[in-house]
Amino acid sequence: MKKIVEMKLEVNFPEGRASANEIFAAVNLVMQSIYEQLTRVVIESYQEQIVEVLCTASGLKAKQGLGLHEDKRHAGRRCRGRSFKRAGYWSEERRLRGERGEVWFRPAMVECTRCGKRLTPVLEALELEKRQTHTEVLLNKVIEAIADTSYQRGVDQLSVLGEAPVAKSTAHRWAASVELPVKEVGEGDLLGADGTGFKKQAGQKGEVRLVLKIGAQGRVAPVGVWTGASWEQIAAEVAGVQQGQARLFLSDGERGLEDWLGRLCARSQRGHWHAAREVGYALWEDKMPYEQRRQWRKQVGDLLALEIPAEDIEWVSQREKEHLRYRIAQAEKQLEQLSEEFASRGYAKASTYLRRARDHLFNHLRLWLETGIIAPRTTSIIENLIRELVRRLKKIGWNWSDEGALRMGRIVMIRRYDPQGWRRYWDERINLRGRCKISLLSCQLENAA
Numbered sequence: 410m411k412k413i414v415e416m417k418l419e420v421n422f423p424e425g426r427a428s429a430n431e432i433f434a435a436v437n438l439v440m441q442s443i444y445e446q447l448t449r450v451v452i453e454s455y456q457e458q459i460v461e462v463l464c465t466a467s468g469l470k471a472k473q474g475l476g477l478h479e480d481k482r483h484a485g486r487r488c489r490g491r492s493f494k495r496a497g498y499w500s501e502e503r504r505l506r507g508e509r510g511e512v513w514f515r516p517a518m519v520e521c522t523r524c525g526k527r528l529t530p531v532l533e534a535l536e537l538e539k540r541q542t543h544t545e546v547l548l549n550k551v552i553e554a555i556a557d558t559s560y561q562r563g564v565d566q567l568s569v570l571g572e573a574p575v576a577k578s579t580a581h582r583w584a585a586s587v588e589l590p591v592k593e594v595g596e597g598d599l600l601g602a603d604g605t606g607f608k609k610q611a612g613q614k615g616e617v618r619l620v621l622k623i624g625a626q627g628r629v630a631p632v633g634v635w636t637g638a639s640w641e642q643i644a645a646e647v648a649g650v651q652q653g654q655a656r657l658f659l660s661d662g663e664r665g666l667e668d669w670l671g672r673l674c675a676r677s678q679r680g681h682w683h684a685a686r687e688v689g690y691a692l693w694e695d696k697m698p699y700e701q702r703r704q705w706r707k708q709v710g711d712l713l714a715l716e717i718p719a720e721d722i723e724w725v726s727q728r729e730k731e732h733l734r735y736r737i738a739q740a741e742k743q744l745e746q747l748s749e750e751f752a753s754r755g756y757a758k759a760s761t762y763l764r765r766a767r768d769h770l771f772n773h774l775r776l777w778l779e780t781g782i783i784a785p786r787t788t789s790i791i792e793n794l795i796r797e798l799v800r801r802l803k804k805i806g807w808n809w810s811d812e813g814a815l816r817m818g819r820i821v822m823i824r825r826y827d828p829q830g831w832r833r834y835w836d837e838r839i840n841l842r843g844r845c846k847i848s849l850l851s852c853q854l855e856n857a858a
């Protein structure tokens with residue numbers, strides 16, 4: 410259905426002269442009113458069309474799911490009435506905010522001729538949620554501004570939206586409504602996980618945990634962020650989105666973490682820095698004197714210091730590979746001996762730690778020997794990520810709750826590390842299909858009286 414919109418603009422040069430700058434500035438200024446007025450007129454004409462269709466006896470097909478409602482006389486039952494009559498307008502105007510401005514319009518009501526129920530069809534026809542006061546495009550802009558923290562400290566409005574500023578508190582409320590999905594884990598990916606504490610409201614401590622994957626060419630992609638969930642729950646959720654088995658699990662060797670998430674992967678790899686530190690810690694618990702402890706810790710560190718050759722795997726000779734395999738086996742044997750030595754001297758905790766850790770320390774090298782894939786030797790990449798995440802969350806200054814931290818965490822992670830996933834999510838939500846077309850027919854000058 411076509412409509413024609415007519416607009417009249419007055420152009421005036423009160424002093425007879427104006428600069429190019431002034432002309433462009435004046436056009437910019439009037440664009441804002443054109444934007445808002447035109448949007449209002451278009452919405453109103455669309456609404457008129459919808460109401461007209463619903464209140465016409467024929468044309469069931471044109472109604473296409475519009476006007477479905479619960480029977481007013483039987484709660485919970487759908488009314489079969491498909492004919493309506495006009496029932497006036499809301500007494501208040503409805504506000505709708507877009508990316509460059511806002512409109513106010515008066516929603517029309519229709520009444521079912523079968524059960525008497527009153528509906529406001531335009532909201533459904535505009536594909537708006539019941540209490541939605543903004544477009545998805547605006548929501549997208551605001552959330553991106555928050556995630557990028559592209560507003561200045563102390564400024565309580567988002568300045569990226571020059572024409573339609575959104576209060577920071579409003580923006581945060583909107584952000585808390587956005588739930589980004591947990592990402593699929595593909596076969597062959599490396600999986601990493603870590604957690605850290607954060608301050609919640611009222612001085613409580615919370616824990617934010619994240620799982621990420623490292624795919625082809627070392628591309629990092631967040632799998633998900635959790636708060637107030639155990640590693641067991643997280644592992645169950647990750648298992649649900651896992652396509653095939655990940656190759657290697659990277660962690661600092663925290664027990665619950667490795668127990669639960671490690672099983673999702675073919676192998677697990679502990680950070681070497683952590684392993685050496687943990688040995689030192691276990692020896693301290695075993696009450697070994699400081700100087701001795703320092704020496705042992707260094708020895709463990711040296712044993713772990715096997716490097717992947719700098720060349721691409723195609724350039725590494727079979728003999729070099731054999732040699733590396735030999736050195737891995739040697740290092741593991743020495744760790745075993747060390748573990749036995751600790752046991753015989755009564756350092757039980759350190760002995761147990763080494764025995765358990767032994768099988769998880771050189772898996773990155775084995776993976777490389779088999780596939781040429783270079784996995785990070787330490788878990789520092791994951792630690793850096795979580796540190797950056799927390800820094801951003803702090804900068805946003807969110808009034809933390811578990812729920813808020815979780816949603817913001819996902820927003821920040823995906824925005825930062827998965828730009829494609831981010832775009833895909835918003836493209837789906839915004840869902841532009843070109844179902845409204847407006848073209849400028851004429852722009853002619855006539856002299857005013």
Ligand SMILES: [Zn+2]
Pocket residue numbers: 478479480481488489490521522523524525526
């Ligand atoms: Zn009805």
